Amino acid sequence: MKYRYSFLLFFIAFLLQTTVFNHFGIFGMSPNLILCLVVIFSFLYEGYHGIIYGLLFGLVMDICFAQIIGIASIGLFSIALICSELKRYLYKESVVSVAIVSLVSTTVYGLMYWGIYRMLGNEFDFLYVAEKEAILLGYHAVATLIIYHFVSKNFKHRSDRYMYRGNLQEARSLYRS
Amino acid sequence: MNWLREHRVLSTILSIFFILIVIMAISYSHVGSSTVLGRSVQKVTALVQEPFSDAGNGIRSGLKGIFQFRSILKENEELKKQISDLNRQIIQNKLTEAELAELRNLSNILGYDQVASTYDLVTADVIAMDGSNWFNLFTINAGTDDGIYRDAVVINGDGLIGRVLETGPNWSKIISVIDESNSVSFKVFRDMQLLGILSGDGKGALDGYMIDPEAAVIEGDVLITSGIGMYPAGIPIGKVKEVIWNNDTLLKTITIDPSAYFKNLQKVTVLVKKQQD
Secondary structure (H helix, E strand, C coil), rough: CHHHHHHHHHHHHHHHHHHHHHHCCCCCEEHHCCCHHHHHHHCCCCCCCCHHHHHHHHHHHHHHCCCCCCCHHHHHHHHHHHHHHHCCCCCCCCCHHHHHHHHHHHHHHHHHHHHHHHHHHCCCHHHHHHHHHHHHHHHHHHHHHHHHHHHHCCCCCCCCCCCCCCCHCCCCCCCHH | HHHHHHCCCHHHHHHHHHHHHHHHHHHCCCCCEEEECHHHHHHHHHHHHHHHHHHHHHHHHHHHHHHHHCCCCCCCHHHHHHHHHHHHHHCCCCCCCCHHHHHHHHHHHHHHHHHHHHEEEEEEEEEECCCCCCCEEEEEEECHCCCCCCCCCCCCCCCEEEEEEEECCCEEEEHHHCCCCCEEEEEEEECCCCEEEEEEECCCEEEEEEECCCCCCCCCCEEEEHHHCCCCCCCCCEECCCCCCCEECCCEEEEEEEECCCCHHHEEHHHHEECCC
């Protein structure tokens, strides 16, 4: 997938998350689409889509909304690294794997966010955060699977080393010869 | 250097982490003051977010209208009946001159006159909200061009919302009172002698304590700002949800249900101090 397409997807997700999705939140919460995209791009695709755009949009989110800049970007960057590592051990084509990665990422991101804010003196109650995270786990699993279906149908993600990357006709003639 | 060359990926990752931690540390020591780059990013995103936010509002209202058509019709009928009842009641309950004077006096104590005479009201739309689900920070489409400055107080029809954390020409970043670590001084509406201090409780609500441990505050009491500190007097904050005597601190602590619903704000008003001529 080309970087400009993934950038566009991240940008649209950022706009939707900060404007439209807030109006349709359930229990006053809406899914973190940027996190879902970081998970999908880091887990399914080769290259650095998840890492670069996770870092970039994390910074933009921090600049636009956070009191302290850097926390979301550190969280998203770490998640991108974890997902890139997880793709070595999990079967990428399976929906179950995507759901597992989404659950792990949401939990780790939530814990990191809470831990950093706690270290910086914010008095977030752990049980309150855990309650929110429990709802978010469900949201993110559903959102990630929906995005996964959309992205995997429209953009090829297989990293098959034997896949021919040149012209199709050329490939056929090579195959016949 | 050889080690760095041999472990290029690891050293890049560690460098990024290091840079982010430095940014975080600088930002922590200068909360609410972005760099030129940060302000430019905010300005551009505010411009793009505004039409999206309007579209979101439109879709929401449309869907609400479609799905709640029957209930809205029913509600409309009930409201019409209520209006006619209230009109009858208004005629019956004409205030006497003494009662009116008393109410005016009360309004002065609450500071409504003060707010009207010393503050300009700038109404703005909420164009983007923090998507992290953790905080209630949001961006509005008014800024320094409209006279808004840092720490200006933000309210809506329900009561106190928060204050301006940061502002640019066409945008302002607002931090809600429930995310505030700064304290807000309040008084009880039922008995203005009862004063206390509150702040965000880290659970999406507010908690605080009464300055007088024997203050007769009860569940359901309405709290308003006292006028001490940055918030002008008379702005509703919320209702007392629970009153607990804390044996450790020997203080009467209270939990408060905020009067404003922070998750679905559409319009807010910023109180801007009038220029002294």
